Amino acid sequence: MSLLAPKEALARAVAGVAAHGFTVVARNTRGDSVYLKPEGNPFALRVSNHARTPKQRANHPDAVTSLVIRQPKTAAQVDALVEGAVRTFAGECRKREG
Structure with a gap:
């Protein structure tokens, strides 16, 4: 199994989340944090x-789930x-809506 570098793994993760019906709504200037809804x-x-910084928490209080990739990963x-x-996101939405 070949490992994806963290940058490639992040791109795969964004594409995977998007495949579940999410759209990119924000991206930081470095491109290492992407928000999808x-x-x-x-x-x-x-x-x-x-991990989210206090500034990121303040700027995006709507982010209820984070997927963090720091190390190389397989596909x-x-x-x-x-x-x-995506499962955690769905659960967090149910908690906050109900």
Whole structure:
């Protein structure tokens, strides 16, 4: 199994989340944090290479789930992280809406 560099793994993760019906709504200037939302949903899923900073929390309080990739991963590992993040996102939306 070949490993994807973190940058490639992040790109695969963003594409994987988008394949679940999410659209990119924001990206930081370095391109290492991407926020995606399903259409009509007020909440966002964040894909990044680092934990959220207080500034990011203030700028994107709608981000209810983060998928963080810091190390090289296989494609299968990235795909599993995407599936888990999408499930967690759905659960967080249910909690916040109900």
